[in-house]
Amino acid sequence: MTKYTKFQPWLDWLDQRYDETLDRLKSWSAINSGTGNIEGLDRMRAEILTAFAELDAQTREIDLPDTEAVAPDGSIAPVRYGKVLHFSKRPQAPVRVLLCIHYDTVFAIDSPFQTPRLIDENTLNGPGVADAKGGILTILNALSALERSPFANGIGWDVILNPDEETGSIGSAAILAEQARAADFGMLYEPALEDGTLAGARKGSGNFSIRIKGRAAHAGREFHAGRSAMVAASDCVMRLDGLNGKVGKATFNIGKIDGGGPVNVVPDTAVVRFNVRVSNHDERHQAEDEIAKVIMAINTRDGITAELHGRFGRAPKPMAGKTLALFEWVRELGHDLDLDIAWKATGGCCDGNNLAEAGLPNIDTLGLRGGLIHSDQEFVKLDSLIERARLSALILMKAGAGDLPDALKKTEI
Numbered sequence: 510m511t512k513y514t515k516f517q518p519w520l521d522w523l524d525q526r527y528d529e530t531l532d533r534l535k536s537w538s539a540i541n542s543g544t545g546n547i548e549g550l551d552r553m554r555a556e557i558l559t560a561f562a563e564l565d566a567q568t569r570e571i572d573l574p575d576t577e578a579v580a581p582d583g584s585i586a587p588v589r590y591g592k593v594l595h596f597s598k599r600p601q602a603p604v605r606v607l608l609c610i611h612y613d614t615v616f617a618i619d620s621p622f623q624t625p626r627l628i629d630e631n632t633l634n635g636p637g638v639a640d641a642k643g644g645i646l647t648i649l650n651a652l653s654a655l656e657r658s659p660f661a662n663g664i665g666w667d668v669i670l671n672p673d674e675e676t677g678s679i680g681s682a683a684i685l686a687e688q689a690r691a692a693d694f695g696m697l698y699e700p701a702l703e704d705g706t707l708a709g710a711r712k713g714s715g716n717f718s719i720r721i722k723g724r725a726a727h728a729g730r731e732f733h734a735g736r737s738a739m740v741a742a743s744d745c746v747m748r749l750d751g752l753n754g755k756v757g758k759a760t761f762n763i764g765k766i767d768g769g770g771p772v773n774v775v776p777d778t779a780v781v782r783f784n785v786r787v788s789n790h791d792e793r794h795q796a797e798d799e800i801a802k803v804i805m806a807i808n809t810r811d812g813i814t815a816e817l818h819g820r821f822g823r824a825p826k827p828m829a830g831k832t833l834a835l836f837e838w839v840r841e842l843g844h845d846l847d848l849d850i851a852w853k854a855t856g857g858c859c860d861g862n863n864l865a866e867a868g869l870p871n872i873d874t875l876g877l878r879g880g881l882i883h884s885d886q887e888f889v890k891l892d893s894l895i896e897r898a899r900l901s902a903l904i905l906m907k908a909g910a911g912d913l914p915d916a917l918k919k920t921e922i
Contacts, residue, residue, distance in 0.1 A: 516906050519658040520899050523650055530646050530894050531633075533560065537642045538625040538635035542591075544613040544675045550591030553612050557594060557645060557670060564652055566596040566668075573673070573680035579718040579818050581767040583778045590680040591672030598656075600691075602665030604908050604918065607688050607869065608652075609860055610644040610698035610876065611674030615883050622885040631891050639879030639889045644698025645670060646894070647876055651901035660909035667692065671860070677716055677822040678860055685860055686867040693919045694835055694908075695864045695871030696901060700879040703890060707874040709836070709852035710828040711862055712786040713793055717819035719745055719804065721768070724812050725777035735775025736812030742766050742779035745815065748803045749783055756799060757792040760856075761785055786856055789825050797821075823858040824866035831870035834916045839872060842903050848896070870917060875901055 533556075542553040558568065571593040580586040591613065614637040616622055625635025637643075648668060655661050667688050671681035678685065689695065701707055721742050726735030752761045761783060768779030785800075787793045800817065807815035828836070836852060843850035852874075861873025877897055879889035907913070 516658070516903060519654045519906065520902060522657060523654050523895050523898050523902065526650050526653070526898070527895055530650060531891065534633065534638060534643055534646060534889075534894070535625045535635070537645075538638050539623065541616060541618055541620070541623060542613055542637065543615065543617045543620070544673055546618045547589060547591055549618065550613060550672045554592060554594060557612060560649055561596055564596065564598065564649075564656060566598040569595040571595060571684060576679050579720055579780055581780065583720050583722070583768070583780055593672065593681050593684055594668070594670040595684075596668040597666070599662065599665035600667075602663060604663060604913050605665045605667070605692045606905065606908060607667050607669065607692035607695045607864070608648050608698070609669045609671070609685065609695065609864070610641045610648065611672065611860070612642070612645060612670050613672045613675050614640065615675045628888065632888050633891055634886065634888045636887065639700035639877055639887055640882040641698055641700065641876055643879070643889050643894070644700065644876030647698055647897050647901060650895070650898035651905060654898070654902035655905045655909065658906050658909070660906040662909070663911055664905060664909035666905070674860055678863060679822060682822065682863055685863045689864045689867035689869035692869055693913065694917050695861070695869045696875050696904065697859065697861050697864070697871055697873035698876035699859050699861070699874045700876040700882060700889070701874045701893075701897070703878050703880045705848060705850070705878050705893075707836070707850065707852040707872060708855045708857065708861075710854040711826040711858050711873075712788055712856045713821055713825035713862060714823040714858045715785045715796075715819060715821035717783055717785065717800065717817060719781040719807075720816045720818065721745065721779045721781065721807065722814045723777045724775070726775040728773045728775055732775060736777070736810075737775050738779035738813070739769050739776045741807055741810050741813045741815070742768060742781050744810070745781050745803060745807050748806060749781070749800070752796070752799050756795045758788045759785060759792045759796050761796075785821070787821075787825060789827070793821055793825070823862035826858070826862045826865040828852070828854070831917055832865060834914060835870045835872060838914050838917070839900075839904060842907065843900060846900060846903065848900060
């Protein structure tokens, strides 16, 4: 690391943060902050506010408006969210960076997976340890190192921690887009793979529900008078599944069918829920056209009505232009930290998709090394607690020292 001797004292300072960071990660993992657990999100947010107080930043808690979702019975139900946390410092600095990650998890309040445990001396298993409470702590440590360095005045930063990423960031999308337009580049803290590989290009994603209404009737006395919403839903599912392989590389995944009831009643309500992943904007538009055709076909069934809800919440994120330039710059920095920064395309998506759609080049897997997320086997590698904070701190200090490549600056045309 001879190239970075002027940054070395603040990179080395991070070593003393290991024990405190591990203790916080264990404590935070034990707080259930599933997206729908508003009380748990409130507890998690209070812990974050306490931890981030050392940064002496302007702090806001932002209420999100309720949205709507299709309930299992086909009705439209309100959806509540937790609050967004926004930390900001030096907005008038010559370079601005946006750091983001979510503080919600996929684990519901009644999930049996609630407690972290050490698998071995270098592996911690627990809800959210990788996705993404470890990422929040990486942000905190990196910014703490920056703020102690003489390079802080050259860079302004905003941190957005949202409570709804695991369900598509529907409530917080507008805030993410607003902050993205003010920054030069973005750093997101989803977990890296266990070997440190980052996510490169990402597919876009849309979540949809189709409400289907039929006509109820007694299955014995008046079976032929009924119009089964479940049968129509089955037709709908087969039509959607049949789109796989016909719209480029787009995938159509049927996740769930709600509806029906007693077997002696022709069911009059069903809900088909599905996800679509697309590689590019052309596939997205084609997929939307094909879904519309499916809705039209179901509506031609006698006595049946079908109504589409949902949308594409994540645009595709290509590995090109300024985003590619950012990856290449970070890879160079990684080499001098003895880190081999590699990346690969993924079908997954995150808020990095949202920032890219708003025009912000970003790397979205700067969090801890880990894996098996969204399962009770989720883990992080503890030797990445400081390793990844050092990488982010170096990125921030280099940018603050005036070393951000000109191609990444917002003033560049």
